[in-house]
Amino acid sequence: MFDHQEIILARFGEIALKGLNRGQFERRLIGNIKRRLQPLGRFAIELRQSRIWIEPVEEIADFEPILAAVTSVFGIVSASPVWRFGAEQRDDLQVLKTKAVEFIEQLIKEGGSFSFKVESRRSDKRYPLTSPEINILLGGHLLQTFPDQLRVDVHQPDFVLYVEVREQLYIYSRVVKGHKGLPVGTGGQGMLLLSGGIDSPVAGYMMASRGMELQAVYFHAFPFTGDQAKEKVIELAKQLAVYAGRLRLHIVNFTDIQLILRDHCPQDMLTIAMRRMMMRIAARIAKANGCRALITGESLGQVASQTLEALCTTDVVSPIPVFRPLIGLDKDDITQIARRIGTYETSILPYEDCCTVFVAKHPKTKPTLADAEIAEEGLDIDRLVEDGLVDLEEVRL
Amino acid sequence: MPIYLDYSASHPVYPQVRDEYLAFLDQCYANSASIHPLGREASRLIDQSRQQTARILDCQDDEIILTSGGSESINLAIKGYVEANPRLNKRIITSLGEHAATTETVSWLKKQGYDLVLLPLRPDGCVNLDAFAEALRQPAALISLIHVNNETGAVNPIERIVGLRNQLQSRTAIHIDGVQTIGRMPFSFKSAGVDMMSGSGHKVGAPKGIGWLLIRRGIHLAAQIHGGGQQRGLRSGTENPPLAGALAHALRLATEKLSEECVQVAELRSQLLSHLTTQNVNYQVLSPPNAVPHILMVAFPGLRGETLLHALSAKDIHVSTGAACSSKRKKDNPVLQAMGVPAELAGCAVRISLAAQNTSEEIYETASAISESCRRLIKT
Incomplete structure (x- = not known):
């Protein structure tokens, strides 16, 4: 038997379209992969011909966590566990046949019958067979070896055995989809308003998928919201960090501000007044931490404070752009993404969040800017913002 | 503090109970079903604890089944009773003031085809007895009611409930959820006149993981946990002498x-x-x-x-x-x-x-x- 090494092949998509900046994007992507894999072992990571090869430096018992980590890095379109072999007798066809049989044995050991095809790519033209010849030779050999388990279907096979001829031989079959997008860190930094609900983590995920590095701010209103609500938000930030990489969560002690707003503002404008304060404070924290945009999970018309009129009243208090990546999405679609990225189960834990405390029975759905300003009349806004910046807690994830 | x-x-576990429990863990580690001397010692601890528990709850030793806690006891009482008595009318009377252990168990039985009567509560948190008497106009397999409500402390009038049952449907068994009873008010299983009573150790200062179901002699239940046939086949599983000892001790402290x-x-x-x-x-x-x-x-x-x-x-x-x-x-x-x-x-x-x-x-x-x-x- 001939030995093989298990390695991972990762493919990237959109970066390949980049022009002169491409190198910068690729370096960032490799750096992100390195950081993500760091807790899982030591790896040699190499970029060759627009693909990333990840080779464990030490023995790895289970490739699944590595595969999951690699495919969670934005910029990666897909990844495959690959067998590499034939360093010395690459051109001996017996080597390819033997390893392919061994590989297929592993694949079909659960039993059953499968359709398949072989798809080859020959980068090194010195190899004795052309790509179509490899397909025919190997396909025939596998059919002969597994007459009961395999049949050929070149249109819709159950699996494809991919063969690549390079300085060595590479075979693989499984292709795990990645989250695509652009490498985090190539799209500047944004400050996410994270509430604990379903939407805001999804909004963070979407902006991170466009390469934006995230920080987050959470408005804690103890005792109206309990410590469990805060722990829930920290947990959500942690889950978001799986995709967004490092993430700093800033926790604002919002209780006193909320009490002042409650006692001062008309009930039907309370949520708007509260959100305006949150925007102001978040923008200050954003600026102080190098973030050039705010990100919220608002979706047009979802609740009273997310009508166009309401959004206009909150938008104007932020001196930096407010990104709302969910603005045109349906709640079902948002929920689906939340489930896919693993934040949904945490989001639906039944703890009060800062937005649901003091919710008016009949909030104004079409507030004007004048309504908002009248609601805040007599309040020392600058002072309240400053108060919000005192006692900031920071959690690094 | x-x-x-x-x-x-x-x-919280009483400090005296904790100390004795830790000592029991060291001394009585054998399986109480083993016939060697250490097994017999473990078995003796179970027997003694059962006797003490029986004295405190005023029942017979063999009327006690030790369980993992209140929920298991309630499940065993309700599911075990209706399963063992399939010929009785498939109807269960309970109330809107029950703990989730009861409401979820009877909801499960509803899916199996049982009719549920959920008695309304009076403003004082007790079961409405007129509605109860009305419900007893038709036969039912079982009545399951909470004794002391865990949220409000309201005490259902067990004596009158038993009286109405005796008068109107004497063949209907009564189970009471007594998880909040012991340590809060006097209780005698013999005088209460009910057929089953559930309780939980950690509500009386024993560690978590032990509870009891009292079953009056002559009442038949079907086991819900099958295995080695411990506790007269009604609750299989290796018995836990240290916990049984801790329970008896805690019950004593909670009631003396x-x-x-x-x-x-x-x-x-x-x-x-x-x-x-x-x-x-x-x-x-x-x-x-x-x-x-x-x-x-x-x-x-x-x-x-x-x-x-x-x-x-x-x-x-x-x-x-x-x-x-x-x-x-x-x-x-x-x-x-x-x-x-x-x-x-x-x-x-x-x-x-x-x-x-x-x-x-x-x-x-x-x-x-x-x-x-x-x-x-x-x-x-």
């Missing part, structure tokens, strides 16, 4: 000075309310006048129960908003709803559950903390 006012959720302790707890309860009054706190007691003094459901209008709970916990004072087992529910409190308490007021309720271990100082500190929270957090 934390101020613990959540005894109905779980009673009961009347004295009830007076003390009633005094603490009235101190709390009088401090709140003195400090001008607007409150409304939702527990009925007949409630055990240990459980006080009280609402502070304008302040959500959960908010007050958080505010108190920041001061190391620990209460709950209702049954801890249902604390993840976001809906209205079903027991208070059944008593006719408006949802808004019910949302402002906290459950303060006391024990004789609490001190007047703790009560004063709690009242002050509540008062401060109300002043700061309620909109004026």
Whole structure:
């Protein structure tokens, strides 16, 4: 038997379209992969011909966590566990046949019958067979070896055995989809308003998928919201960090501000007044931490404070752009993404969040800017913002 | 030091019980079914504990099945009884004031084809006896009612319930959920006249992981856990001598000075309310006048129960908003709803559950903390 090494092949998509900046994007992507894999072992990571090869430096018992980590890095379109072999007798066809049989044995050991095809790519033209010849030779050999388990279907096979001829031989079959997008860190930094609900983590995920590095701010209103609500938000930030990489969560002690707003503002404008304060404070924290945009999970018309009129009243208090990546999405679609990225189960834990405390029975759905300003009349806004910046807690994830 | 006012959720293990339990763990590690001397010693501890438990609960040794806790006991009582008596009318009478262990078990049986009668509660939290008498016009397999309500402390009139059953449907068995009974009021299984009674060790100062079901002789149940046939085949699984010993010990401590302790707890309860009054706190007691003094459901209008709970916990004072087992529910409190308490007021309720271990100082500190929270957090 001939030995093989298990390695991972990762493919990237959109970066390949980049022009002169491409190198910068690729370096960032490799750096992100390195950081993500760091807790899982030591790896040699190499970029060759627009693909990333990840080779464990030490023995790895289970490739699944590595595969999951690699495919969670934005910029990666897909990844495959690959067998590499034939360093010395690459051109001996017996080597390819033997390893392919061994590989297929592993694949079909659960039993059953499968359709398949072989798809080859020959980068090194010195190899004795052309790509179509490899397909025919190997396909025939596998059919002969597994007459009961395999049949050929070149249109819709159950699996494809991919063969690549390079300085060595590479075979693989499984292709795990990645989250695509652009490498985090190539799209500047944004400050996410994270509430604990379903939407805001999804909004963070979407902006991170466009390469934006995230920080987050959470408005804690103890005792109206309990410590469990805060722990829930920290947990959500942690889950978001799986995709967004490092993430700093800033926790604002919002209780006193909320009490002042409650006692001062008309009930039907309370949520708007509260959100305006949150925007102001978040923008200050954003600026102080190098973030050039705010990100919220608002979706047009979802609740009273997310009508166009309401959004206009909150938008104007932020001196930096407010990104709302969910603005045109349906709640079902948002929920689906939340489930896919693993934040949904945490989001639906039944703890009060800062937005649901003091919710008016009949909030104004079409507030004007004048309504908002009248609601805040007599309040020392600058002072309240400053108060919000005192006692900031920071959690690094 | 934390101020613990959540005894109905779980009673701390008595230090004496803990010490003895740890010693039992070292000494009685053998399997009580083994026939070697160590096994016999373990078996003796089980027997002695069973005898002591029987004395305290006023039942026969062989009427006790030791379980893992209250929920298992209730499941065994309800499911075990109807399974063993398939010819009885497939009808179960229970109430709107039950713990989730009962409501979920009977809901499961409903899916298996049983009819449920959910008796309404009176404003005082007790079962409406007229409705009960009405329900007894038709035969039913089982009546399962809570004795002392875990949220309000309301005490169902077991004597009258048993009387009506005897008069109207003498073949219908009665199970009572007595998880909050022991240590809060006197109880005798023999005199209560019920057929089954469930209880839980950790509510009386034993460690978690043990409970009991008392089954009157002549009542047949089908086992819900099958295996080695321990406990007359009704509850298989290796018996736990140290826990059985701890339970007996805790039961003794929880009941030996009961009347004295009830007076003390009633005094603490009235101190709390009088401090709140003195400090001008607007409150409304939702527990009925007949409630055990240990459980006080009280609402502070304008302040959500959960908010007050958080505010108190920041001061190391620990209460709950209702049954801890249902604390993840976001809906209205079903027991208070059944008593006719408006949802808004019910949302402002906290459950303060006391024990004789609490001190007047703790009560004063709690009242002050509540008062401060109300002043700061309620909109004026």
